[in-house]
Amino acid sequence: MAPTPTALKAIRRMLLGSDPISKATGTLAATTVPLFTIAGGRVMVTSLIGVVTTAITVANSYKLQNNPTTGDTSDIVAATDIGTTDTAAGTVLGFDGAPASSIVRGAAGLSRRLILPVGQIEHVSAGTDGAITWYLTYVPYDDGASVVAA
Template identity: 80%
Template sequence: MTAIIQGSQLRNLLFGNAPISKSTGTLAATTVSLFTVAGGRVAVTSLIGVVGTSITVANSYKLQVNPTTGDTSDLVAATDIGTTDTTAGTVLGFDGDPTASIVKGAGGLARPLFLPAGDIESVSAGTDGEITWYLTYVPYDDGATVEAAA
């Protein structure tokens, strides 16, 4: 049987631009920029994390958007992802409700997140573990892009 559409083409059709990834590095009690939105607004169609190094200490963890203009706001509520260990390989997700918690093992955006130019940030209170975040998006404004933060 011949494949008419390749997997990467189907992913791009459903989710937009290919996944961009960024590691938090070893988690510390700090805020780290993960992704930079530039040139206008974007519709984030998926945003998931994969734990690379187990998180084993209490860690109130969240993601937030810090726009170039406007107020910083949570993308997901701070969730303790360390008191009950989160082991390497665990997938982290959330449904897009800023008052909901991070979900271990599954979860995905119920609808796109419309974000302005600025940074998507990782906010950690713990001191161990590492997460690599993967994001797909569609430009909402002509010329809008997302890149892994420097």
């Protein structure tokens, strides 16, 4: 017998912490845009993936970074060209969690934990077309910590 949707949701929460929080980028532009806001303390990000919703067809050096309220801004994943070779709508983008890693196309998951402080997760785009919706799950590392779409 297949698990019920309620049972599947409980399993996902047990494995990943929160329900997925999503943020659409809108049309990519050569700018830095906040995706998620971390408040109340540090969080451990358990998954962070992007789904391309509009094809990316021009060169685009793209990365994610953590911009803490206190401290230095740092890369979550290194800038990667996601547009010179077109990235089609529906493509899943991921990375392994190492700051020097590149964004990869297809299924990818965090192989190392990301513990991030109060502040924002931002995307930095150099391209001018396409769109991505990012999905994040987390577990509070400090009591009272939370994440919301920016």
